Amino acid sequence: MNSTTASKKDKPEPVSRTAEIVREYGPFAGATSVAGVTHDGQRVWAATGAQLVAFDPASGETTRTLDCTCDAGTAYDGTYFYQIAEARIDKIDPASGKVLASIPTPGHGSDSGLTWAEGSLWIGQYRDRKILQIDPVSGAVLRTIESNRFVTGVTWVDGELWHATWEGDESELRRVDPDSGAVLERLEMPRGANVSGLESDGAELFYCGGGGSGKVRAVRRPRAARA
């Protein structure tokens, strides 16, 4: 277990440990990088720039692809995909891959991770070190959570808000307090395993987009966090 560096004295020190990588997927045919990832209940979807690639997490085989621009975070609300492309969020029909609606991103293209929860979209602002809750129809900003690290992927699971950081070549998964932004728990990724996108499968795994490595990594969600 790693020790944490001393932070502010009035805050409890976050629990810190090394991320346990369970499995790696990819790189995928025709793709050089993976940005956002999401999970539709059965398959994992990875944004690879010009295609959303779906694979079966058990076999690792690619089962579907959708042609659409996908530069950063991906989210799934149970019916539709939401995908950051350039400076907009496209709402995509999973059956046809057609873009049904678009809203501008709050960061005008400086946005990174995306997830769906509680009827809202949550979007990471990479170098601005923020997570915004936005209205999926109008794009209006409902809430802002400050982080002290560059924010890439964002995901909610069991009422916990997790986000990935990637600064230099250091990456972590962090559980943060959705009200204060305080870091509650940290999972340190090994050097070189950087996280661009993040999604929980709703159970015991996180799926992490591996940026320029072109991989998706499955990371075990710590038990202590679920106790």
Place this chain on the structure above:
Amino acid sequence: MDSLIAASARALAAGDALGALKRVALRDDPPALALRGIAMAQLGEHPRARELLRRAARGFGAHEELARARCVVAEAEVAMAMRDLGGSPRALAAAAATLDAHADRANALQARLIAARQLLLLGRLEAARAALAPLDVRDLPPALAAVAELTAMELALRSLRIGPARAALARAQEAAERARVPALSAEVADARAALDRPAARRLFPGGEEALRLDEVAALRASDALVVDACRRGVGAGDAWRPLARRPVLFALARALAEAWPGDVDREALIACAFNTRHPDETLRARLRVEIGRLRALVAAQAGIEATARGFALRPRDAREVVVLAPPIDGEQASLVALLSDGAAWSTSALALALDASQRTVQRALAELEAEGRVRAIGRARAQRWLAPPLAGFTTILLLPAALPIE
């Protein structure tokens, strides 16, 4: 990395520099500045590209030393494209070390290649050789391997090591074909043409013969006593005496060699060595002194005998005597021949070697510079003259490897 940076990088990787620029044109965060810089470099806007890359490097935070190092490498490459060689070699070396520490082998090698090419462009051949020697080009992107081999070829060629030069050229060609970059293949073809161009003339009593570089090298490596008016020196095989700084001795050696096996009359020697048609006793005495010096210099390969009317060259062990001259006559051709050793020459050294006035040499250099056949580095008294590189030093095609994509 955020979405517009990803979209912009995707456009750049696909060769769409304008598309890349459009997406980040209004952004001033470091990754956007870096992408704008690289796109500008690809569009040929080098000064602007350099400024943007500098700002990007300054903007990256303490945790982002990898991104910063990549910007330093890209900026150095843009500077080289501008032929601005005044940058700090230490910054580039530090960037290479950082890239190594982060296991970014391709960019680390690129940084070191840029450093070696800078030294080559500065005429510092020994330092360039030392910088290039430890680089391991195996398993590298073929474009980088091709550039490394072209650099090795140029170094070998400058010192007339034709065999190694041809081997490096063959490897460069193979790598360029794998890289599928037309500009690189064109450079390899240019370099090959340079090998086949006449590099010197061999003078005979009744005529002359054009020689390619490998024929020159073969003659220099042979047992013959070579008096080379291209590189201003005398010697046989490994025993080579540069006479660039001793124009009188060289003029005498050349006159004796051209007359070989005959002799040269004293007055003719005085006329060619001291530039006068009115010999007197002091000049005769001076001639004896200079002949004595030349005799000492070439003693191992040849003797210089006094004859009834003058002096004659008598090579030892029945050696042949060969006289090499620049491919065409004239000051300009002599200057280009001298600079073909790849070293940096001052105007005064060139004037001394050619036994001409500095003014004359300056005039000839200015004309050659206007035609792009020589280059100057430095200013005023520190100015030095160099032959242009044999390989064109393709620039923009290497930049995408320095992309700050995380």
